[in-house]
Amino acid sequence: MKKIAACLFDLDGVLVDTARYHFLAWKKLADELGIDFTLEHNELLKGVSRMDSLDIILNIGNLQLSQEKKNALADQKNQVYLEYILQMNEEEILPGVKDFLTALRxxxxxxxxxxxxxxxxxxxxxxxxxxxxxxxxDGTKVSKAKPDPEVFLKGAEALAAKPAACIVFEDAIAGIEAARNAGMMAVGVGDPQTLSRANLVISGFRGLTPEHLFQQINEHTTKKRL
Incomplete structure (x- = not known):
């Protein structure tokens, strides 16, 4: 079995479900701009940076704004989002996540x-x-958005781990592609069809041990090579 040196995790949708808070904050902004922003539209924002997310919403509404105005709107959205996450607590960690992280350590x-x-x-x-x-x-330490591998390559570097010995956990297509572009193994957390490019897809971390996952990903990776 391949030796696993490091595990790298996306945050939203993998460790905690903050997607609803992002949606509520973007929805409030979109409503103020007269843009009909739906849950389906929100799927386009998964794994996407704040400014790129704003551009997607503005494109939905066929709105063109100055960079100065866009910066102000992005800050406005973030303030609403911060109000939500400041109310978060330990109960919002997704099931099994804390046990899995503790076992890895x-x-x-x-x-x-x-x-x-x-x-x-x-x-x-x-x-x-x-x-x-x-x-x-995090977003303060990288300049390139997923599917660019920068965020994961920097994570591997910080852990002194070779990319080939790293596993990335992601819930977004762009994140899976970023992991592959980094030369890392990718575990999708969510829908197997949506995340079909991952080496392995899991529904979540409840009851999952690192040893079992490492065995599964090794078996799936071997099968794909045959």
């Missing part, structure tokens, strides 16, 4: 966060799981 596997969110440190603080991460690579 006991095995001596490096653990890093790789997220486009600039609010990642605050969310980890609210969830009280910041101590379970050896490195946090």
């Amino acid at each position: 006991k095995l001596g596997v490096g653990v890093a966060l790789g997220s486009a969110s600039k609010n990642a440190p605050l969310i980890l603080e609210r969830l009280k799981i910041g101590n379970l991460f050896d490195a946090v690579i």
